[in-house]
Amino acid sequence: MSIKAENIKYIYSEGTPFKTVALDDINMEIKEGDFLGIIGHTGSGKSTLIQLLNGLEKPTEGTINVDGTTVGEDKKKLSKIRQTVGLVFQYPEYQLFEETVAKDVAFGPLNLKLSQDEIDKRVKESLELVGFNYKKIKDVSPFDLSGGQKRRVAIAGVLAMKPSYLVLDEPTAGLDPAGRNELFAQIKLLHERANVTVILISHSMEDIAKLVNRVIVLYKGKIHMQGTPKEIYAQAEELEKIGLGVPQVAQITNELRKRGFDIKQDIITVEEAKEEILREVRRRHV
Ligand code: ADP
Ligand code: MG
Secondary structure (H helix, E strand, O other): OEEEEEEEEEEEOOOOOOOEEEEEEEEEEEEOOOEEEEEOOOOOOHHHHHHHHOOOOOOOEEEEEEOOEEOOOOHHHHHHHHHHEEEEOOOHHHHOOOOOHHHHHHHHHHHOOOOHHHHHHHHHHHHHHOOOOHHHHOOOOHHHOOHHHHHHHHHHHHHOOOOOEEEEEOOOOOOOHHHHHHHHHHHHHHHHHOOOEEEEEEOOHHHHHOOOOEEEEEEOOEEEEEEOHHHHHOOHHHHHHOOOOOOHHHHHHHHHHHOOOOOOOOOOOHHHHHHHHHHHHHHHOO
8 A cells, every 4th residue: 555656747837927847757655654754945846746645636747646546547536535645734723613623523524424423433533643632622612722732633633534644734834842842742643553654744854853764855846865864864965955954963963073073974863962972982082
């Protein structure tokens, strides 16, 4: 089971002076169980790409295949694909509109014409999956929640559709550092417990380095690099060239290495950096 993108090109406003090639030559595969980060600057094509993954938009060229079904080939299969690939848009809280949290989360499942029992079960499960106490939250108005809580309700609404793939477009945009950390921790738990493949979009390397197991770097609509976070961070100069920073710990260890410290190259956590620096300092003082 996987999502495959082959030779994707996407052009906005073709045939007008505003023509923009948003994506070009995109080939990638997202495998079941992945925790994938898609990173790139504003305008690099991230949001365009994810709207192609569930058939919301059609590529100008190329094909998307979701679990063996080519998107767009059979119109009847489109709603199934939309359900399989759940999209959480940027600032999803703007899409909350019901008077209670439970009603909001139930909105998608209601459209699937499920039994009331099944709907209630999904609403409860989804809210618990994003870290809420169901009884306490279900009758609260979404408008009385904090920014981070609203995002979690919006994510629960997509989870209630039981997607195999959950795509989150810059889920922490605009949150304060505490809200951001909390939401990232929740997303990590979700990937571990909910049996869902997670695709996390971000413009910040630092934010998602510790979470994901694979990174795709988009640059000007093309896949510029892909690999594990460690493989990507080892190419610090290439990242800097395209204006994407490496995490501060990697900056420090790269700088120390330039100054002759014998420490390894692919460090992404503070803990690893600490061990490496201590080891080198001890080595120098024996
Ligand atoms: P990102 O999500 O990485 O910021 P987008 O996918 O939103 O990137 O944008 C990719 C490119 O497509 C940019 O050049 C952007 O200006 C352009 N673009 C995005 N949406 C539209 C649109 N609706 N009409 C025309 N151009 C667009
Ligand atoms: Mg975007």
